[in-house]
Amino acid sequence: MNPIMLFIHKTGSPPWFYQKTGYLIPWLWAIFLVLTAIGLYLGFVKAPVDYQQGTTVRIMYLHVPSAWMSMMIYGFMAIMGFIALVWRIRMLEVLVISSAPVGAAFTMIALLTGSMWGRPMWGTFWVWDARLTSELVLLFLYFGVIALYNAYDEPRKAARAASLLSIVGAFNLPIIYFSVEWWNTLHQGSSFGGDGPGIHPEMLWPLLIMATAVKFFYGANLLTRARLTLLKQDHRKRWVQDLVSEEH
Amino acid sequence: MSYTPFILASYLLGTVILSWAAFAPVLKKRTLLRQLKARQARMDKSQ
Numbered sequence: 001m002n003p004i005m006l007f008i009h010k011t012g013s014p015p016w017f018y019q020k021t022g023y024l025i026p027w028l029w030a031i032f033l034v035l036t037a038i039g040l041y042l043g044f045v046k047a048p049v050d051y052q053q054g055t056t057v058r059i060m061y062l063h064v065p066s067a068w069m070s071m072m073i074y075g076f077m078a079i080m081g082f083i084a085l086v087w088r089i090r091m092l093e094v095l096v097i098s099s100a101p102v103g104a105a106f107t108m109i110a111l112l113t114g115s116m117w118g119r120p121m122w123g124t125f126w127v128w129d130a131r132l133t134s135e136l137v138l139l140f141l142y143f144g145v146i147a148l149y150n151a152y153d154e155p156r157k158a159a160r161a162a163s164l165l166s167i168v169g170a171f172n173l174p175i176i177y178f179s180v181e182w183w184n185t186l187h188q189g190s191s192f193g194g195d196g197p198g199i200h201p202e203m204l205w206p207l208l209i210m211a212t213a214v215k216f217f218y219g220a221n222l223l224t225r226a227r228l229t230l231l232k233q234d235h236r237k238r239w240v241q242d243l244v245s246e247e248h
Numbered sequence: 249m250s251y252t253p254f255i256l257a258s259y260l261l262g263t264v265i266l267s268w269a270a271f272a273p274v275l276k277k278r279t280l281l282r283q284l285k286a287r288q289a290r291m292d293k294s295q
Binding site: 055063101108109116117217224235244245 | 254
């Protein structure tokens with residue numbers, strides 16, 4: 001068997017996954033903390049204030065990476081959910097379920113920090129603008145996936161239903177992304193690429209570092225949650241009983 | 249208008265939500281392992 005196929009097969013084994021990810025998680029947390037410290041230092045100390053937004057631009061170093069993550073995680077869930085349904089790969093079902101609370105957390109942060117920025121800049125905490133509304137729909141989709149999984153007694157059936165909802169809900173992602181182009185919204189368009197206004201490197205670097213940091217947060221939190229889900233689902237299996245005995 | 253309260257509130261909310269996301273599964277795992285250990289101890293005793 002070639003090394004890639006061997007790795008995929010091993011990853012599909014819950015005891016192997018549980019053991020190996022246990023070594024990886026502390027490193028992911030450490031990288032997240034270091035990158036966050038650097039990103040916040042550059043964003044709060046080195047980066048200048050915006051000539052229009054003033055100091056509220058500092059909110060962007062949390063808001064923008066969170067908003068990106070909210071969409072990226074749902075995209076991953078849809079892809080993993082599709083593969084899990086077609087090829088019946090249990091580990092991917094576990095990853096879909098474990099991703100949902102992390103995605104919901106980032107969506108909540110994106111919405112709340114957006115509100116905190118909107119009050120001084122737009123004069124209101126909330127408007128039923130296409131970008132904000134579609135992001136709120138994304139939060140409800142995350143809640144839906146979590147609720148659907150918890151509504152079933154049989155975990156595999158629950159995970160398959162949640163995977164299906166992840167795929168169906170992915171229709172919202174292009175709506176969120178293109179909402180600022182398709183509709184006349186209060187939310188500004190993208191500052192990256194194309195006709196966007198562009199960002200000064202002193203503001204861009206902390207933003208990119210924070211965007212990278214939250215990916216490590218997702219990795220660490222996803223693996224932690226996936227290990228918990230495996231323990232819950234397999235609590236009557238031999239490998240979990242051995243694990244519990246070892247920790248005596 | 250001072251923007252500081254809005255910036256502080258943003259980062260405070262972000263910290264609270266991310267902390268909850270990070271610590272909730274750790275606490276749940278601890279509880280689950282404790283329950284499994286108790287179950288195993290009961291089974292060992294009954295045998």
